[in-house]
Amino acid sequence: MAQSTLDSMPGASTGTVVVTEPLNFWGGKRVKPRQEKNAEPVFEPATGRVLCQMVPCGAEEVDEAIQSAYAAYQKWSKMAGMERARVMLEAARIIRERREKIAKLEVINNGKSIIEALVDIDIAWQSIEYYAGLAGTLAGQHIQLPGGAFAYTRREPLGVCVGIGAWNYPFQIASWKSAPALACGNAMVYKPSPMTPVTAVILAEIYKEAGVPDGLFCVVQGGAETGSLLCHHPKVAKVSFTGSVPTGKKVMEMSAKSVKQVTLELGGKSPLIIFKDCELENAVKGALMANFLTQGEVCCNGTRVFVQREIMPQFLEEVVKRTKAIPVGDPLLESTRMGALISKPQLEKVLGFVSQAKKEGARVLCGGDPFVPSDPKLKGGYFMSPCVLDNCRDDMTCVKEEIFGPVMSVLANNTTFGLASGLHTDCFSLDISRAHRVAENLEAGTCFINNYNISPVEVPFGGYKMSGFGRENGQVTIEYYSQLKTVVVEMGDVESLF
Ligand SMILES: NC(=O)c1ccc[n+]([C@@H]2O[C@H](COP(=O)([O-])OP(=O)(O)OC[C@H]3O[C@@H](n4cnc5c(N)ncnc54)[C@H](O)[C@@H]3O)[C@@H](O)[C@H]2O)c1
Ligand SMILES: C[N+](C)(C)CCCC=O
Helix, strand or coil, rough: CCCCCHHHHHCCCCCCCCCCCCCEECCCECCCCCCCCCCCEECCCCCCCCCEEEECCCCHHHHHHHHHHHHHCCCCCCHHHHHHHHHHHHHHHHHHHCHHHHHHHHHHCCCCHHHHHHHHHHHHHHHHHHHHHHCCCCCEEEEECHHEEEEEEEEEEECCCEEEECCCHHHHHHHHHHHHHHHHCCCCEECCCCCCCCCHHHHHHHHHCCCCCCEEEECCCCCCHHHHHHCCCCCCEEEEECCHHHHHHHHHHHCCCCCCCCEECCCCEEEEEEEECHHHHHHHHHHHHHHHHHCCCCCCCCCCEECHHHHHHHHHHHHHHHHCCCECCCCCCCCCEEEECCCCHHHHHHHHHHHHHHHHEEEHHHHHHHHHCCCCCHHHCEEEEEEEEEEECCCCHHHCCCCCEEEEEEECCCCCCCCCCEEECCCCCCCCCHHHEEEEHHHEEEEEECCCCCCCCCCCCCCHHHHECCCCCHHHHHHHHHHEEEEEEEECCCCCCC
16 A cells, blocks of 8 residues: 555665665556566665666556546546545645655655755645645636626636656655645646656555545656657646756647646756845855755755855855865765765766866865765765855856756856845845845845745745746645636627627
8 A cells, every 4th residue: 555665664774775666656556667678777876776667658658647647637626625625635644644754765766865855745745735725715706797797707627737847856846746736626647757756656645545536646757758748648738847947948849739838947046145234144054055955956046156245254264164064974864964966977967067167267165076975885875075166257157057966156147047046134224125125136936035945835936037937836826727717697688799
């Protein structure tokens, strides 16, 4: 049942888990791949060991999953919002109950520290709980018209929605997409990243256990080809995508062919502005939170840190001291604050950005090297020491491109991205207006004032410019998973012009 892979979690430690259960899920159960010939190994980032095999779904499997989702949609969409809410609240409760086991499995597949994974799982059940709360509130409007005629609007689901996720927040992304989709009466077929295939299917099992109709939340495994099959399928009404800008553009292009709605949650290169009147200790902590969560593999990270000249020396001294003290190592240890990057190629890419930054004139104040923990079982892991670069200029590669690793570039504005931004200043003095003036002028979907990377589920999250469109979280997301029908009712005779 729902606890299959999770059953082995309590005693599990880094380097011990192998996942052999099928990772697809439709029709209310795990489904074995039809043929194993295209299997790809999935690695445990902390050890470099093979964790499981990911077998991509082909056209027939994708179609089967979508048909199963469509059948479930016919039942689920006819239920009252409050009935859907009860099932979703039960799913949230089960996730909360199993948070430690799910978080452990997430760490083993993703490499992030357990302390962060626990927060990710909490945000996941909170998201389901939040949208369960909204499910019963979905309503239309009544509009009085002349002569007793009237119109009313109905907020209706879209149908089968597709979710395509990235590898940095595997369980959380699946929850952020499925929670509003299900609350509105849709079904969802979800494709996780091929690098993190193991926890989305746990979510599917939990939804099933909570009482959704079989097929309502399906998981198909695969990479670009499977993703493309989903985007082209005629029975799919919407695609919600989280990933890179180049893939997001392709998803939009494919979806446009059959006018599917699209939400794009893409990359970023967000600025964090530190003013001289800030509370320095908080600004330093904010900069670390803005750069080093999940080994720096976070879309909204504030990786371009602009510091007012007068406080630059103190800021750098404190940031470097704290960065050097970050415990890097076994991600399942509670004391670890930075785990392993997702893959060897990702580690090499990030180290390459550091070398390029040096060539272009940046100064490495700390880190930026491969890191080999003393524990022998971690020798093959994808670790690096967190890095702070200064002497950075707007035209440097490290300042323009998304690195997606633990590298902070310190400098001062011009980017095609617009996901997030942040600033640290004194909001309690007479100059209270500055924070809000700057927030208004930053071209980004989010501006964090005096903190960074906090994302309560009630608050909308999403990008401006090349960072995408549509939103996740908050009440507004209901609009991205539903459509408005207008019903116009005549109460008298038809006045025809003909
Ligand atoms: N804005 C956000 O909320 C957010 C959150 C997490 C990650 N991201 C971004 O994601 C990127 C890193 O994740 P990634 O490397 O997994 O991104 P990616 O674009 O390589 O892959 C994302 C997903 O798209 C799938 N995919 C790849 N090619 C496809 C195609 N042709 N058609 C359909 N699907 C396809 C992948 O299999 C994966 O599931 C970064 O740029 C990061 O900023 C954004
Ligand atoms: C929960 N965070 C930290 C805001 C990350 C959201 C997903 C982006 O990669």
